[in-house]
Amino acid sequence: MLGERWTLLILRDALLGSTRFADFQRSLGLAPDVLTDRLATLVEFGVLTREPYQDQGSRVRHEYRLTPAGRELQLVLTALQQWGDDHLPRPDGPSLLRRRMGTDEPVRVGLIDEAGNEVGLDELTLIATPSHPDWTG
Amino acid sequence: MLGERWTLLILRDALLGSTRFADFQRSLGLAPDVLTDRLATLVEFGVLTREPYQDQGSRVRHEYRLTPAGRELQLVLTALQQWGDDHLPRPDGPSLLRRRMGTDEPVRVGLIDEAGNEVGLDELTLIATPSHPDWTG
Numbered sequence: 611m612l613g614e615r616w617t618l619l620i621l622r623d624a625l626l627g628s629t630r631f632a633d634f635q636r637s638l639g640l641a642p643d644v645l646t647d648r649l650a651t652l653v654e655f656g657v658l659t660r661e662p663y664q665d666q667g668s669r670v671r672h673e674y675r676l677t678p679a680g681r682e683l684q685l686v687l688t689a690l691q692q693w694g695d696d697h698l699p700r701p702d703g704p705s706l707l708r709r710r711m712g713t714d715e716p717v718r719v720g721l722i723d724e725a726g727n728e729v730g731l732d733e734l735t736l737i738a739t740p741s742h743p744d745w746t747g
Numbered sequence: 748m749l750g751e752r753w754t755l756l757i758l759r760d761a762l763l764g765s766t767r768f769a770d771f772q773r774s775l776g777l778a779p780d781v782l783t784d785r786l787a788t789l790v791e792f793g794v795l796t797r798e799p800y801q802d803q804g805s806r807v808r809h810e811y812r813l814t815p816a817g818r819e820l821q822l823v824l825t826a827l828q829q830w831g832d833d834h835l836p837r838p839d840g841p842s843l844l845r846r847r848m849g850t851d852e853p854v855r856v857g858l859i860d861e862a863g864n865e866v867g868l869d870e871l872t873l874i875a876t877p878s879h880p881d882w883t884g
Binding site: 612614615616617618619626640656657679681682683684685686688689690691692696697698700702703704705706707709710711712715716717718719720721722723724726727728729731732733734735736737738739740741742743744 | 749750751752753754755756759761763772792793796802816818819820821822825826827829830833834835837839840841842843845846847848849851852853854855856857858859860863864866868870871872874875876877878879880
């Protein structure tokens with residue numbers, strides 16, 4: 611779903627508050643038929659809902675709002691943004707800071723065990739199950 | 748970089764150990780010119796290195812290995828996989844389990860403050876800086 615061109619950028623805009631077709635199009639400058647297709651995919655996968663709205667004197671249009679599942683993709687985008695800040699830094703520094711609401715403490719994405727303690731990325735192991743295509747038992 | 752079609756899937760395969768052009772192509776079934784293009788992008792952004800190798804009796808080929816920065820993208824892919832397990836579960840359960848090496852404790856991706864304590868996704872706030880395109884001061 612996120613591997614299609616534009617989808618990550620549409621999601622980033624949605625997480626920053628865009629809801630209207632025209633907002634996404636203005637921000638991303640992509641062809642309307644491509645935007646329509648990608649928004650439909652995100653609705654199909656339960657990331658966005660599509661609801662009608664009508665401005666006075668205009669025809670009915672639709673707005674796209676993140677579902678609770680869609681809002682949880684913030685963690686994926688934040689991990690990606692953090693990676694970019696670390697490995698592809700902009701000359702003028704990061705464009706967004708990740709902070710804890712209220713205290714403004716820096717916050718980062720990491721691995722956590724069941725007790726809530728941090729785990730190093732080099733301590734992570736991925737174990738294939740029988741439902742994995744490469745599983746051999 | 749990751750918003751191009753196929754790039755996330757190539758990265759997933761690289762993190763699972765693929766290094767050779769033929770491995771990626773067999774796994775993903777994409778056109779050779781597209782694979783060449785996407786691998787070149789990942790080399791350009793410092794995610795993969797491209798090194799020659801030669802099997803006996805064959806011509807020189809290249810293998811693609813993750814850089815240390817590339818290996819850190821595991822956190823992004825793991826966050827995405829976790830989201831899929833939570834919100835788009837397979838009928839036969841997750842294909843990969845995330846565990847701590849040695850103890851096999853479950854591990855998940857989350858937000859952490861500077862003291863190493865977990866922070867809820869609803870406590871995260873993103874603060875735009877002057878280098879953000881929408882910054883208004």
